[in-house]
Amino acid sequence: MSKVYVLHENQEWTEHLFTRLKELNVPFEDWFIDNGTVDLQSVPPEGIFYNRMSASSHTRNHRFAPELTSAVLHWLEHHNRTVINGSRALQLEVSKVLQYLELEKYGVKTPKTIAAVGKAEILKAAEQFEGQKFITKHNRAGKGLGVQLFQSIEALKDYVEGDHFEEPVDGITLIQQYIESPESYITRCEFVGGKFVYAVRVDTSEGFELCPADACRIDDLFCPAGEENTKPAMFEIIENFQDPILEKYEKVLAANAIKIAGIEFIKDKDGTIYTYDINTNTNYNSEAETKSGTFGMLEVATFLGAELERTIGNISVK
Template sequence: MSKVYILHENDEWTIHLEKRLQQLDVPYETWHLAEGHIDLSQEPPEGIFYNRMSASSHTRNHRFAPEYAAAVIDWLESYGRTVFNGSRALSYEVSKVKQYTRLVRYGINTPKTAVAVGKEQLIEAAKQFGITPFITKHNRAGKGLGVQLFHSIEALTQYVEGPDFEEPVDGITLIQQYIESPAHFITRAEFIGGKFVYAVRVDTSEGFELCPADACQIGDQFCPVGEQPAMKFEILPMPKPDLIPKFEAFLAGSGIDVAGIEFIMDADGHAYAYDVNTNTNYNADAEKAYGTYGMLELATFLKKALNK
């Protein structure tokens, strides 16, 4: 029997999709790809496959999960199986450099970025960058992990040469123009089947870790007693609707079916896209207030594809 197969490395991030597939009576199976084996001469099962591999898998001790997922997806595609967020999408998930170079081709602004390998080269790249303040980030990351803000080369040098320097898993560190949002928020535009679903406003006043999943929620323990905490995630009208067709064209041209694209607006209202997340998650509280549910939309999309 044909079914939906979910390729992933984190059970916590598949629970809500599984519940929606059960709700819609969709047969499915999960493949946890932190480790495993395949016989390339054996034909894969019938069905459709949805890849949810994450660039941050190494933070869960699944260092080689993306590499193994790439091998599995190549095997599936070689037999003509339908893979949503297939091999091309996975290559964007694990490389911000690839994201930025591709976004620019579709007329989408990105922050000025430099690429460096090695501590000395990182400092030298910062000296030549010509813009302060700037941030560093890892080429393969997730949830804003590894992001640091610097106001001077001296501060960067102290960090790089100190004990707290965080080595990127692929060796590549990015230096990037710091775009300051006057209202301290970013926007994440969600797409399913390559089409816009909604935009979520994310409050960034508490830092760079921007995962919208329920597991990443920040509690209200720091809120004054008796005060209603502000919503960290809130679905609102798309603040830059002219970006929607550009984002959709980028996704279609890059083999990406499901994604959340994050962008930030500066004081002059200029938008800069800085992250394409093909392992996108959704926030239950924000969706309940808005009345649209990403995992239900995704499960419906997968059901229609399976029925074809």
């Protein structure tokens, strides 16, 4: 029996999708990927395979889940299975360097960024931001983890040489131009089936860890998604959002075979848009969706169901 296979490493981020698939009577199977094996001589089952592997998996003690998922995805693609957010999507999920290069390729402006390995190299790279605010972040992170704002190179030196320095899991630290929004918010655009669904305004006044998932309210003490009764709302869907940037985003996603994603941008005081994140393991905030009457996981489940029907039809023809 053909079904939807969901590849992931975080049950709390995926249970909402399972609920929606059940509501729509879409057959599915949970492929939780942490430890495991891939028999390269075996043949995958029929169906479609939706990859939800996260760049932040290492923060949940699933250090090699992306590497194992990469092996699984290449095995599936070798057998010409229908894979939603396949190996190329995973490459971008775990590397902001690749994200920025791909965005720039399609005319999407990103903040000035330097990738560095080694503490001395981080400090040297920061010299290019002398006299400006700048941030550091991990090349492979997720949820905004590891983001630090600095007013000076001296402050960065204290951090890098101190006890609180966070070594990125892949060793690559990004030193990046700080884009200041006059209203302290960023915008996250959600796409399903490669097409724009909605945009959500995210309040950044409380910090950088901007995971929208409801699970963050339980697991991540410092994630602003956990704040209750924040005014204005931490996450708020923007009604009838339109901007020419959406067409460019859709081109980026199509070129990289990404069907489901959230893309984040910020506007500076002059209204210039800087895009800084493609999240192929996108999650949604239920409070914001309930207020607007738009539901991301329902859109995803509907899309997966339609893809499964299309795949079954192709199989029956053969």
